[in-house]
Amino acid sequence: MSINSFFQLLVPKDKKFIPLFENAADNLVKGAQLLVKFFITTDLKEREGIIIQIKELEKRGDDITHQIYDELNKTFITPFDREDIYKLNGSIDDVLDYINSVSQKFRMHPPKENLPAFLEISELILQAAREIKVAISELRNLKHPAKIMESCIRINEIENQADEIYHCGLSSLFENEKDAIELIKIKEVLATLEKATDKEEDVSDVVKSIIVKIA
Numbered sequence: 001m002s003i004n005s006f007f008q009l010l011v012p013k014d015k016k017f018i019p020l021f022e023n024a025a026d027n028l029v030k031g032a033q034l035l036v037k038f039f040i041t042t043d044l045k046e047r048e049g050i051i052i053q054i055k056e057l058e059k060r061g062d063d064i065t066h067q068i069y070d071e072l073n074k075t076f077i078t079p080f081d082r083e084d085i086y087k088l089n090g091s092i093d094d095v096l097d098y099i100n101s102v103s104q105k106f107r108m109h110p111p112k113e114n115l116p117a118f119l120e121i122s123e124l125i126l127q128a129a130r131e132i133k134v135a136i137s138e139l140r141n142l143k144h145p146a147k148i149m150e151s152c153i154r155i156n157e158i159e160n161q162a163d164e165i166y167h168c169g170l171s172s173l174f175e176n177e178k179d180a181i182e183l184i185k186i187k188e189v190l191a192t193l194e195k196a197t198d199k200e201e202d203v204s205d206v207v208k209s210i211i212v213k214i215a
Helices: 003-010 017-040 044-074 082-108 116-138 145-176 180-214
Strands: none
Touching (some): 082 180, 116 145
16 A cells, blocks of 8 residues: 555545535536536526626635535645645636626627637637536545546646647637737637637646655
8 A cells, every 4th residue: 555545545535525615626617517508598688697696606605615615724634735726726717707807798798699619619618617516526535537638638638628728719800800909809709708718628637646646
């Protein structure tokens, strides 16, 4: 038995952090689902309702984030490295912040055109969010680290796809859009969507770090 495995036996079953992270991951998936729905619908009233729902999920995500930090401050023995808990917590929260930022940009300065790239990247954000949920749930017992790594690899692949769509979208934008204000609005939305996938990759990197340290 390795030293790490021995110490894992001494750590009590986590009844605080993993359930909170599972709540955060579930909340993230819901936010990503709403973002996809936002770009699918053309009904302005429905869009406004979705923006409100995303904001509510973002606030709930903040509450979960604060709960995790509070538990971290008063817990001596944690299921994995304290720094990784801190990073994982912040990274998940960041993704939902960017999802909310996209919807708020549409509320304040909506682009005239709903580009296909908006929906394409939002669907990738949802795919990655679902993989995050799988990876987080598997942290509960760590019996299947390979399954966690598969989700992490998938998240990295999704980020690469989003990056490609983002750059292609920018290229087309600068080539075809003649209205400078419209160009700026579309560019901001594309960049925020792409940043959300970057943050999902950050979640993946933290999870991989956890697996490596306890393997």
